[in-house]
Amino acid sequence: MESLGYENPRLDAIFGALSDPTRRAILARLAKGKASVNEIAEPFPISQPAISRHLKVLENAGLIAREVDEQRRLATIKGENLKAAAGWIDHFSQFWTTSFDQLDGLLAELQKDREDE
Amino acid sequence: MESLGYENPRLDAIFGALSDPTRRAILARLAKGKASVNEIAEPFPISQPAISRHLKVLENAGLIAREVDEQRRLATIKGENLKAAAGWIDHFSQFWTTSFDQLDGLLAELQKDREDE
DNA sequence: TGATTCCATAACAGGAACGTTATATACATA
DNA sequence: TATGTATATAACGTTCCTGTTATGGAATCA
Numbered sequence: 001m002e003s004l005g006y007e008n009p010r011l012d013a014i015f016g017a018l019s020d021p022t023r024r025a026i027l028a029r030l031a032k033g034k035a036s037v038n039e040i041a042e043p044f045p046i047s048q049p050a051i052s053r054h055l056k057v058l059e060n061a062g063l064i065a066r067e068v069d070e071q072r073r074l075a076t077i078k079g080e081n082l083k084a085a086a087g088w089i090d091h092f093s094q095f096w097t098t099s100f101d102q103l104d105g106l107l108a109e110l111q112k113d114r115e116d117e
Numbered sequence: 118m119e120s121l122g123y124e125n126p127r128l129d130a131i132f133g134a135l136s137d138p139t140r141r142a143i144l145a146r147l148a149k150g151k152a153s154v155n156e157i158a159e160p161f162p163i164s165q166p167a168i169s170r171h172l173k174v175l176e177n178a179g180l181i182a183r184e185v186d187e188q189r190r191l192a193t194i195k196g197e198n199l200k201a202a203a204g205w206i207d208h209f210s211q212f213w214t215t216s217f218d219q220l221d222g223l224l225a226e227l228q229k230d231r232e233d234e
Numbered sequence: 235t236g237a238t239t240c241c242a243t244a245a246c247a248g249g250a251a252c253g254t255t256a257t258a259t260a261c262a263t264a
Numbered sequence: 265t266a267t268g269t270a271t272a273t274a275a276c277g278t279t280c281c282t283g284t285t286a287t288g289g290a291a292t293c294a
Binding site: 007008011012015016018019020021024027028031077079082083085086088089090092093 | 124125128129132133135136137138141144145148194196199200202203205206207209210
């Protein structure tokens, strides 16, 4: 099962990628379908190299995949790693929405995850 | 309804706060209940001022609240803003449902929680 | 009062992040 | 072949982030 221990570089990268408004907007754009770098860059007031680097950050976080189409590089959304982020949040959100009775079980689960590392 | 536009400083702060493993661990600790700064700092190999600053980052992101108890400053989890992050992810996850199969139920639950507010 | 505990803030250093412009590379086309 | 288009990378500067040590303030206790 998914690790939820102290250190988790994958979550670092995912949340770090999501913390930038340009990158969130890029993901929003890609949610409508794959797009080339220039198509992605068009609405933003920053340079093309800056966009290329944002794309690399998203790629390193596993949030997008890239493919080659002639001289263009198309980017597509990759949902799996975003699921990891949603899963982390959801996991903890349970602590604030469930009764204290169930808290112990959830805590035991967390503890187990940490020990799995 | 919640804004999902290009810029959203609140999401910047929330995702930025979550991108650090120490801060995620602090939230995990606080999920077990309120704690003082020293109690929070105890398991970490970093100095108390460093912990104090992490707490300030979490507070600025609206992820924790603080209260005074004699000479101690207790911190508690504050779920609302974390739901904003979950909501952002959830919103876009609609487009990638293929890879979100097993999370659908949980996300629906989250959605319900948000509507209850 | 004086000492101790708990926590915050200031000042600083090292490195990461994000932007820029300039340039290189690869493919497409005339 | 020469040229234009699409994208990546290099080099650089500025700002932000995270840690440190030193210190200050408030509450507690001897």
